[in-house]
Amino acid sequence: MLKPARKPIQQTVILCLCTLLVSFPKHGGFILGFISIFLMPSLVKSLYLIFFKNIERRQRAIQTLLWAITCSVVIIHHLYLYKTTQSFAKSLSTAVTQYHEKTGFYPDSAESLGFNMQALKKYRLHYSYENETPFLFYPATWIAFDAYSFNFKTNKWEFQGS
Numbered sequence: 001m002l003k004p005a006r007k008p009i010q011q012t013v014i015l016c017l018c019t020l021l022v023s024f025p026k027h028g029g030f031i032l033g034f035i036s037i038f039l040m041p042s043l044v045k046s047l048y049l050i051f052f053k054n055i056e057r058r059q060r061a062i063q064t065l066l067w068a069i070t071c072s073v074v075i076i077h078h079l080y081l082y083k084t085t086q087s088f089a090k091s092l093s094t095a096v097t098q099y100h101e102k103t104g105f106y107p108d109s110a111e112s113l114g115f116n117m118q119a120l121k122k123y124r125l126h127y128s129y130e131n132e133t134p135f136l137f138y139p140a141t142w143i144a145f146d147a148y149s150f151n152f153k154t155n156k157w158e159f160q161g162s
Contacts, residue, residue, distance in 0.1 A: 008059055008063065009062055009063060009066075012066050012067070013066060016066050016067060016069075016070040019031075019032070019035055019070055019074070020070060020073065020074065023035070024073075024074055024077060026081060026141050027139065027140070027141065027142070027143060027144040028142075029074060029077075029078035029141070029142030029143065030142055030143040030144075032071060032074050032075070036071070039067060039071075043064065046060040046063065046064050047064070050064070078141060078142045081141040081142075082140075082141045084123075085123045085124075085125075085138060085141050086148075086157075088119065088123045088125065089123065089125055089136075089138050089148065089150075089157070090157075092113075092120075092125060092127065092136065093136055093150045093155075093157070095113045095114075095115070096110075096113065096127065096134065096150075096152075097152070097155060099113060100134075106129045106134040106152075107129065109127065109128075109129070110125070110127040124138050124139050125137075125138045126138065135149070136149065136150040136152075137150065137160070140159075143162075146159070146160065146161050147159075
């Protein structure tokens with residue numbers, strides 16, 4: 001049988017792992033926002049009990065630390081995804097615009113510029129050239145249904161919200 005003081009910590013570990021499971025994948029970062037709505041009242045209560053009431057100080061401190069680590073891991077992971085995807089997309093848009101400047105027309109595909117199809121799939125980057133119009137976009141890494149598209153007239157990335 002578990003000691004009563006350890007049960008809340010084990011429950012917190014299980015909840016933290018579940019939070020990681022649903023918010024860690026690409027396009028799942030927004031779920032952390034929903035979870036934080038429920039975490040904030042608990043965080044305020046825990047901080048109050050830790051600093052002012054000295055009730056369950058150790059247990060609440062451990063639980064608060066576990067949640068802080070979980071949230072930090074998710075945020076850092078999604079920042080990494082955002083930056084690496086953005087960097088790869090920028091390199092592709094630069095290659096397409098340079099190709100257009102040199103030749104006067106846009107390439108038919110990203111593969112013709114030397115970009116690996118597997119890398120394009122990994123970052124979910126899509127480039128096409130149809131009806132004399134180039135199209136380049138990638139989905140946002142933290143939330144489903146949002147995307148970034150490249151405007152070839154202004155040579156800038158634009159956010160496309162859902």
